[in-house]
Amino acid sequence: MSAKGDMIYASACDPEIKRIGESGGAVTALLKFALEQSMVDAVLGVRRGLDFFDAKPVLITDPEEVARTSGSIYEGTLLLSKLFGKYMHGARDLKIAATLKGCDAMGIYEQAKRGQVDLDNIFMIGLNCGGATTPAMSRRMLTDLFKVDPRTVKKETMYKGHLFIQYNGQEKDLSIPKMEEAGYGRRSNCKRCRMKIPRNTDLACGQWGVREELVGQATFIEICSEKGADLIDRAQKAGAIEVEVPAASCIKARKRREDAVLSLADSWRESDFAPLKNSKERLERMIEETSRCIKCYTCVEVCPALFNQIKPYMTAFPGRVPPGFEFHLIRYAHVADSCINCGQCEELCPMDIPNSLFMHAIQSDLEVCSPEIISRPT
Ligand code: SF4
Ligand code: SF4
Ligand code: SF4
Numbered sequence: 294m295s296a297k298g299d300m301i302y303a304s305a306c307d308p309e310i311k312r313i314g315e316s317g318g319a320v321t322a323l324l325k326f327a328l329e330q331s332m333v334d335a336v337l338g339v340r341r342g343l344d345f346f347d348a349k350p351v352l353i354t355d356p357e358e359v360a361r362t363s364g365s366i367y368e369g370t371l372l373l374s375k376l377f378g379k380y381m382h383g384a385r386d387l388k389i390a391a392t393l394k395g396c397d398a399m400g401i402y403e404q405a406k407r408g409q410v411d412l413d414n415i416f417m418i419g420l421n422c423g424g425a426t427t428p429a430m431s432r433r434m435l436t437d438l439f440k441v442d443p444r445t446v447k448k449e450t451m452y453k454g455h456l457f458i459q460y461n462g463q464e465k466d467l468s469i470p471k472m473e474e475a476g477y478g479r480r481s482n483c484k485r486c487r488m489k490i491p492r493n494t495d496l497a498c499g500q501w502g503v504r505e506e507l508v509g510q511a512t513f514i515e516i517c518s519e520k521g522a523d524l525i526d527r528a529q530k531a532g533a534i535e536v537e538v539p540a541a542s543c544i545k546a547r548k549r550r551e552d553a554v555l556s557l558a559d560s561w562r563e564s565d566f567a568p569l570k571n572s573k574e575r576l577e578r579m580i581e582e583t584s585r586c587i588k589c590y591t592c593v594e595v596c597p598a599l600f601n602q603i604k605p606y607m608t609a610f611p612g613r614v615p616p617g618f619e620f621h622l623i624r625y626a627h628v629a630d631s632c633i634n635c636g637q638c639e640e641l642c643p644m645d646i647p648n649s650l651f652m653h654a655i656q657s658d659l660e661v662c663s664p665e666i667i668s669r670p671t
Pocket of ligand 3: 592595596597598628631632633634635636637638639648649652653
């Protein structure tokens, strides 16, 4: 019997799922099994849209369709949490299994705190996440650094601090820290993110800790809830997945990898937040940057902590563009304790205002000074 806290290697028993699925197809096999057994009514995943740089959310009810969501999309900077409230009635009348990054899961908890979703009806399959790059940045990296035509790239993989690409039957890789030192790479919020292994979900799945000869053939799963343990046991018993216990040395290697990534995130926090340390300078910088605001409300609309709260922003400050710093102060006050550093308000701001940086700086200070008000699983 599995239990919360257990760590396993898992892979699909079905040879076709194993072949097309990422890292042995364990996640695809689990989702398919959950649908087949009516443990859930639908699966929410992400698949490739119009091209390699386009991530598209899909809701699947046919188990045979689950494999269409296999594989990683690093340019997919979607945040799935708001979809539950916006299009799925907060999962109140539908049991949904979703593949989620740590920030997606945090967004769901923020919505649950506001009564917008029914957590009991959401099965969270967490995917380890090293970070995402925007499609525009990705094209620049491929052209400038890899010297490859972005249209020829078929696959990207992050492994051991390198970004690997496959194109025209060839493979190339570059060191991610080196690309980031040169001003390329992941979104700045992702660089600062510490939610790399999403233990806030039911099952945290990824590659770290998979022993060398199993890389690409098995997924390392940390069981993070009783619900997760139950799915693993049932899927294993029914022959949907096969499971192996990792050696202690592999678990230690995973921990070392995680520690290294978290320490890198901490150094990005230090360097990003350093210019904002002094409260007067922070305020001056915020006033200056937000003076470009065109009051498009995108930062309000996309924020998982501001679900359904756009109206007061739309009626405040009529006729004023830019709207005045009060507009942003209200947003800071609404979100300060809840910001999950998902980066949406910054990435989608048409005026390139570093909204996420400001909000994350405030939230991080609150986390240190008043941790009791940040209430969500970590
Ligand atoms: Fe991944 Fe964190 Fe970036 Fe979300 S914020 S995409 S979890 S690195
Ligand atoms: Fe202003 Fe940018 Fe927010 Fe639009 S997204 S309201 S421009 S800060
Ligand atoms: Fe995400 Fe920005 Fe809202 Fe923070 S303030 S949760 S970074 S959208």
